[in-house]
Amino acid sequence: MTHTNEQQSSPFQDENSVGRIHHARSTEDDTRASPAVDHEHVSVPVLIIGAGAAGARTAIELAKHDVEPLVIGKRAHGDAHTTLAAGGINAALGNRDPEDDWQIHAADTLKEGHFINDPAGVETVTNAMPDRIRELEEWGMSFNRTEDGKIEQRYFGAQSFRRTCFVGDQTGKAILETLVSKAQELEIPYRENVMITKLLSDGERVYGAIGYDTDDGHFLRFEAHAVVLAAGGYSGIYNRHSSRIDENNGDGAALAYDAGARLMDIEFVQFHPTGMMGDRYGEDWDGRLVTEAVRGEGGRLFNARGERFMERYSPDQMELDARDVVARAIAQEIREGRGTENGGVYLDISHKDQEFLQERLPRMYERFAELGVDMAEESVEVAPTAHYSMGGVEVDFETGATAVENLYAVGETIAGIHGANRLGGNSLAETLVLGKVVGDHVADESYIGAPELPESQQRAADEHFRTLKALSGQGSEDPQAVLQALGDLLEETAGIIRTEESTNKGLKSLEALRDRADDLMVGERTGRSFEYAIDLEFSLTVAELLLKGARERTESRGAHFRSDYPEESEAWRKNLTYRETEEGMTFDTTTPRDPSEAVRKALDADYELDYHQLE
Template identity: 70%
Template sequence: MRNHRGADAERRIDADDVDYESVSVPVLVVGAGAAGARVAIALAEAGVEPLVIGKRGHGDAHTTWAAGGINAALGSLDPEDDWTIHAADTLNEGHHINDPDAVELTTEHMPDRVRELDEWGMPFDRTEDGKINQRYFGAQSFRRTCFVGDRTGEAMLEALVEKAQSLSIPYRENVMVTRLLSDGERVHGAVAYDMGSGEFVCFSADHVVLAAGGYSALYKRHSSRDAENNGDGPALALQAGASLLDAEFVQFHPTGMVGDRYGEDWDGRLVTEAVRGEGGRLFNTDGERFMERYSPDQMELDARDVVARAIAREVREGRGTENGGVYLDISHRDDEYVRERLPRMYERFAELGVDITEEPIEVAPTAHYSMGGVDIDFRTGETGVDGLYAVGETVAGVHGANRLGGNSLAETVAIGKLVGEHVASQSIDEDPALPEEMRALADREFASMAALAASDGDVAPQTLLGELGNLLWDHAGILREEASLRTGLERLDEIRAATADLRVEGGRTGRDFEFAVDLSFSLTIAEAILRAALEREESRGAHYRTDFPEIATDWRRNVLVDDGDIGLELSTRGVPEPSDAVQAALDEGHELDYHHLE
């Protein structure tokens, strides 16, 4: 991609004593990770020049932290695998509240998307006969996860960025959107600020694609980067008039780093599922390989929610470490094999004084991925707000109640291509202008942001974000129940009230201002999580209610959240059935046999 200055980028408009830059583009892509990049590539290949904007430096997106692999039914090692079995595994893992259309579009297209990435230079690990290698990930019937050691996301984003650059796709880095310009029926652009200069920017856009990530980083312990995945994508869409779907489903990855030995900066950081996919074993402090009691057939490679709850139970019953964790051990594997297959993990822990070829890692569950998000039509990316589309972790539907490991990267490229092609097929104004009412909305937003930057109260935004993280961990974490969820909502109101006394230091270029903007998004999504979790009176996948511990047949429904006249409004709808081909794969009952690894 190349640096972008719009045709009227130099024009400054004075409104309510606030200056801002005005930029007009046909398609604005918000988010520069894999999903946004793949949308942009599809647009450019169809002859439409988008502008891609991201909150961080170019090529520095959260995609790079997806380490373990990307799923596609290539059959490199297990030729009996096919896309319908991949779809069946995804539906089973999602406890059958996934959008079947979304699942089937993703799984059917993924073999072609992986081959495409291979052609674009992604250096996949190979088998001895030159095929793209594949490994087991949890709850997958066959070895389906393609990988580049344990740096798959980084390698994938590098390939996508290089492809985008070859197409000269414009981009702007270090730009944060604070509001979409929408009347609830149609989107017309976005309000943002340049995080480096502090300058406000008003984007006029005929179409806007949200690819801004999810919201798992709202939790105290999480595997995301700091100030990433804090809900801005879903919150922007909700405010613009779109609906959220299944906000209660937050995946807790079984193996996040924990322990004084690693230090506070590493708390919650992901230990890739590839460690278990390559044979890693979990032990409690009694030296017992405890997954034998919970899942004797699939062991450590059962679904993420199953393994995470098993670890939580071991800790709760006194068989965990002093730091609230258990041990993950791959030292029984050949040393060279571990260094070859898990180079990043080996290097990371070596720098922390742990040789994973000789000793175990201390791990505990960590908030990792949000299955919930914007409700879209997966064939088009449409949100129900004209001109507004969404893709990637910002949306819900593919993963249902629990995500199959390796499917997050898959969704970004499979659906990203389809969304880009659909947007390119629409009638597009190459130089859209803002309607007067949207210009007035932008003026009000800029004045509000200027006032926020000048806030001189007593409460630091980061303090409130920390309190919010504790609140969600305590009241909407791995285990939930009605009284605790209601307490969480009460505490949320207290945090929201405290935002009236914010202190923002450093102006619009400081981290305080970024955190203050994050707060508005994060509070909205936290409320959606709590209310949706309270609404769903059952346990399904990553959502576990101790007061409703079983799956309820009549709760095979999705929970929708809308921004109503007096606050968030919730409703439910039924889930469609899969195609005959995928139903046949479900009926065949394929299942991972862990003991192939023994």
């Protein structure tokens, strides 16, 4: 018996235009395949997996070229992790500091990434960002403004000049709303509450993807000429993280790895210095981000003794030094007994008045007010939290292409732009610029006709559906509990500080978790336990890559700190790549290219933020 469920009505477009996407139901009369497992079949020119800023901007560019993509979202429409990117987006507009330019932005990005970024990718992003900001402005985004009406810009950590554009402290939300509005105008098809569990690939070429509808549990097979992964990162595999619950669990990287793509720099995870900490906030808020904008607007860090401790670690840049520097400083204060009873420090901006905070940091002020804390009167308790994954899928920055034909990736799913540590304000910038790059290229490929799925891939899809169908069962392990144990393992063995001993311990413990994962108690496909079981497989794959990469990289660089190898090594100024082969997980290294002469000049000029300009 075949499903008769029609495609979900699209929030991006009018319901009447859904019919432009070709659909076919698998039946015994289907001449291309005779699957034993019932599923819905959807055929589209381009499939975009991920509905945040990166996926939306890619879809917009395709639509502008008269190519109709289908955007797949794991959650409801507009409910993407982009909304948590609060503090701002970088562009060298020079509205506050006229001497700023894109070459200096590129230099700051390379320095923050400890020179293992891809210079061509960095220059593509920084050069294009002023145009992308003006584009958002044209599409109706309401940026904060200076007194003379220009887009306002503020300091973010490790930036030489004020170049972070913002909408209060809700910049990501404003960007996503602007992009969704543009997508609706272009009538871009969108499908929500769909979880992709596997890419259809023979290791050389991708043909589509398969998964299931989380609302009613029926299986889905998508065939496409091209697939774009825009599925986020993997910082959520740690228990204390700034991501939304059940997101950034590594599905994008794991899907690409399984399909035959190369991954890169998985060992680099950014720990944001200021995640919420303390009993008064409750477990639901533990690790949630206190935006860097608080420090960018003058917030100061104090230990439990009332000492402004960043004076010891970074007297010039203070609280606005690089995120890895500030996070390790906080960790050291806590380790040496100068932290709070809850294991944190204090972030204080009470020297600013309430009106200022409500204008510049409205969401932060409101959040803490609801929790009984007036930021204009008292400090908030914070500690480092896993925030962003610099590693991901290796791509060609001229096209967004991976090593697998017709498979592209964009956003936090990819590696290369941020190197060993991301410059605050650059994540949203990357999504917009590279979303346009990928959309331009895929549109130029001129895919014609309906995509065809080889019989081998039809069989692979059916085999995977059988595996998913058999997943529901009565084992003894709760998938959520195993995920929790994985998060604890990573916090202990591959957190802010790592050693060879800790990573070996982590890998040994990972084997035991895999044994537990083979005996899961999983409910129906419409339930959370089923989703957790899928997440667990993705997260275990990425955790193994992370631990092995952290053990392999015998130096300290950016967010990767090895206390047994505390110095940065010139011999390790290279990228570590990962690929699945017949021999299993294999490592290789590549050496980053040199930046352009213009960016080299900006690096030689050695621009640097002076924190005391804020005082």
